[in-house]
Amino acid sequence: MTTAKKVKVRFAPSPTGDLHVGNIRTALFDWAYARHTGGTFLFRIEDTDTTRVTDEYIQAAIDTLKWLGLQWDEGPEVGGDNGPYLQSQRLGIYAEWAQKFLDQGDAYYCYCSPEELEAVREEQRKANVAPGYNGHCRELTADQITAFKAQGREGVVRMRMPDGTTTFTDEIRGDVTFDHKFVPDFVLVRADGSPLYTLAVAVDDILMGVTHVLRGEDLLSSTPRQIRVYQAMGVKIEDYPVFAHLPFVMGQDNAKLSKRNGEVSIAWYREQGYLPEAICNYLALLGWSPGDDRENISMKELTELFTVEKVHSSPARFDMKKLEAINGDKIRALSLEEFATWTMPFLIKAGVITGTDAEIELVKKALPLIQERIVKLDEAPQLLKFLFIEKFAVDGDAVSKISDAAAKDILKRSLADLEGVASWNHESIEAVLRASLIEELGLKPRIAFTALRIATTGSTISPPLFESMELLGKEACLARITQALSL
Ligand code: GLU
Numbered sequence: 001m002t003t004a005k006k007v008k009v010r011f012a013p014s015p016t017g018d019l020h021v022g023n024i025r026t027a028l029f030d031w032a033y034a035r036h037t038g039g040t041f042l043f044r045i046e047d048t049d050t051t052r053v054t055d056e057y058i059q060a061a062i063d064t065l066k067w068l069g070l071q072w073d074e075g076p077e078v079g080g081d082n083g084p085y086l087q088s089q090r091l092g093i094y095a096e097w098a099q100k101f102l103d104q105g106d107a108y109y110c111y112c113s114p115e116e117l118e119a120v121r122e123e124q125r126k127a128n129v130a131p132g133y134n135g136h137c138r139e140l141t142a143d144q145i146t147a148f149k150a151q152g153r154e155g156v157v158r159m160r161m162p163d164g165t166t167t168f169t170d171e172i173r174g175d176v177t178f179d180h181k182f183v184p185d186f187v188l189v190r191a192d193g194s195p196l197y198t199l200a201v202a203v204d205d206i207l208m209g210v211t212h213v214l215r216g217e218d219l220l221s222s223t224p225r226q227i228r229v230y231q232a233m234g235v236k237i238e239d240y241p242v243f244a245h246l247p248f249v250m251g252q253d254n255a256k257l258s259k260r261n262g263e264v265s266i267a268w269y270r271e272q273g274y275l276p277e278a279i280c281n282y283l284a285l286l287g288w289s290p291g292d293d294r295e296n297i298s299m300k301e302l303t304e305l306f307t308v309e310k311v312h313s314s315p316a317r318f319d320m321k322k323l324e325a326i327n328g329d330k331i332r333a334l335s336l337e338e339f340a341t342w343t344m345p346f347l348i349k350a351g352v353i354t355g356t357d358a359e360i361e362l363v364k365k366a367l368p369l370i371q372e373r374i375v376k377l378d379e380a381p382q383l384l385k386f387l388f389i390e391k392f393a394v395d396g397d398a399v400s401k402i403s404d405a406a407a408k409d410i411l412k413r414s415l416a417d418l419e420g421v422a423s424w425n426h427e428s429i430e431a432v433l434r435a436s437l438i439e440e441l442g443l444k445p446r447i448a449f450t451a452l453r454i455a456t457t458g459s460t461i462s463p464p465l466f467e468s469m470e471l472l473g474k475e476a477c478l479a480r481i482t483q484a485l486s487l
Pocket of ligand 1: 012013014015046201214215216219
């Protein structure tokens with residue numbers, strides 16, 4: 001990629017919902033490219049569609065980027081020389097440029113009503129020609145304009161698209177050419193005076209000094225329109241940003257992931273207990289590879305290795321299993337202290353603990369037992385709740401497994417043996433139970449210990465049994481086994 005100028009990359013979402021996997025993959029690549037080149041990462045909020053963008057979504061977008069560790073150098077909260085970074089605060093700038101385009105004859109007022117435009121589209125459909133504006137208002141006379149206004153019509157500002165083609169070099173796709181037959185005159189400003197995306201994005205990329213536009217492939221077809229705006233602004237070709245359109249992220253079923261699909265929102269992954277570093281690691285591999293087949297990549301490595309040359313042009317497929325595996329790896333790589341910091345809010349939210357010092361101390365003792373096992377942090381409450389519940393109860397579906405005579409015998413025998421254990425630690429608990437249940441009675445470990453697991457933790461799934469019993473304490477274990485015997 002051309003890097004003669006100091007690189008400035010921007011992430012420019014329109015927060016009409018929570019940011020989703022596709023947005024974040026774009027943000028991540030933008031960030032990584034800026035960091036790799038020692039350039040600037042600019043964050044801009046494209047909120048001109050006031051009917052769909054809300055303050056909550058804007059704040060959520062800001063929080064999500066921070067949570068992921070994708071810190072920006074220019075943008076909301078941090079400021080910069082090219083602000084404001086919310087397009088809703090830049091409306092005067094777009095209005096001035098639109099007026100300039102009108103004055104230059106690059107743009108014109110169009111008075112066609114939505115119904116008339118729809119009728120044209122209908123004709124086009126019937127005639128099997130490419131749909132789009134037919135240039136009806138391109139050359140209106142002063143009298144015609146007066147007449148339209150007298151009818152109470154409000155004009156939109158439309159950009160004149162000359163005949164011909166636009167070709168640009170996309171850093172991922174190579175040369176891309178658009179025939180203007182398929183790029184009709186487009187609206188820059190609505191009748192209410194509000195700017196459209198194409199105007200605002202192009203003006204801002206130029207005014208903010210953006211050198212590289214790395215964004216989703218869905219925006220490829222808007223590029224010739226943006227280039228048209230650059231031309232009308234009088235920007236020299238060598239000052240156009242470089243474009244690189246990132247491949248689509250497809251769902252597992254090959255359907256396109258979309259913002260409307262709640263499951264792909266990053267907020268959802270966060271609630272499930274995915275670590276930001278796992279999400280970034282996984283998303284980095286969606287459409288890019290470091291050049292070898294490694295799958296565990298730190299943020300630092302990503303910034304060192306990320307180049308646009310290594311971005312693929314074919315769509316990437318989202319693979320939940322792979323994300324889970326990476327998340328599990330990242331959880332295991334945490335220090336106990338970090339793991340505790342990440343897990344505590346999940347335990348509190350689930351009502352397992354309230355956060356007292358005594359609880360935290362016990363959680364920290366229990367965490368090593370689950371760190372090797374879980375793939376998502378939200379598994380922790382279910383696995384650790386047995387240590388904290390005041391009124392012990394066996395999970396409904398596990399009750400039947402300890403109700404038969406064989407299970408009762410196991411529990412009775414265990415109760416008697418455990419009463420005699422003087423120093424209550426997992427080694428002695430295990431030694432006593434193995435000697436009596438496995439060696440003496442000849443039971444299969446799975447059968448013997450499942451009954452005990454259910455009786456002491458209330459579930460068939462728990463951290464390692466003897467360690468769990470040690471943490472639970474002798475008194476509680478004996479009381480629970482007694483209670484289980486009465487079921
Ligand atoms: N605001 C646009 C969107 O969220 C993206 C702008 C761009 O990257 O050019 O779809």
